[in-house]
Amino acid sequence: MLRNTRLTVVVVLGVGVVMLSAAGLGEMLPGRDGALASAVIKNADGQAVGSLQLEDAGNGKSKxxxxxxxxPVGYHGFHVHAKGVCDPHSTDPATGSPFFSAGGHFDLGSHPHDHHTGDLPSLLVGADGTGTASVVTDRFRASQLFDGDGSAVVIHALADNHANIPDRYRNAEGAAGPDAETLTAGDSGRRIACGVISGS
Incomplete structure (x- = not known):
């Protein structure tokens, strides 16, 4: 029996279980005593559009x-990026995307997308402009995000295809499979929001 009108979808992916829902921002992130890190996420105009918390999920996993x-409504690429700098005036020379200061995807190695350490499932935003997600991953621990240049969370304009390009598609060179842009960021487009991850 339906008890309310909020829709919750559970998706099982390689990095863990994701819960996506439309909710009021006030309901999204209740205070949690176990938070190890957090971020205030702002758009390019400097307005706060969200927040993030990171907790120890046990067994070497982070929540x-x-x-x-x-x-904007729809799916958005959602990643941890390599540098803890969210300067909206720092733009990508090729695309003009803001928050170029956050660098590429956080990675403990030399992995392609979607095997970067900081790659996460796309974030679903509902028709009312709100969304929540909870992800459990064993790819990093909170302490690893606080290296010399820190880290940031970035939300992109478009959905992340997670480099899932079937061989029937061709890249610009005519070869089958993903092209360089897909292997870098999953064709998730401009960066529309960014938050520096800091210790709680």
């Missing part, structure tokens, strides 16, 4: 919980 509001 990431994010809540957003006032974002």
């Amino acid at each position: 990431i919980t994010v809540g957003v509001t006032n974002l």
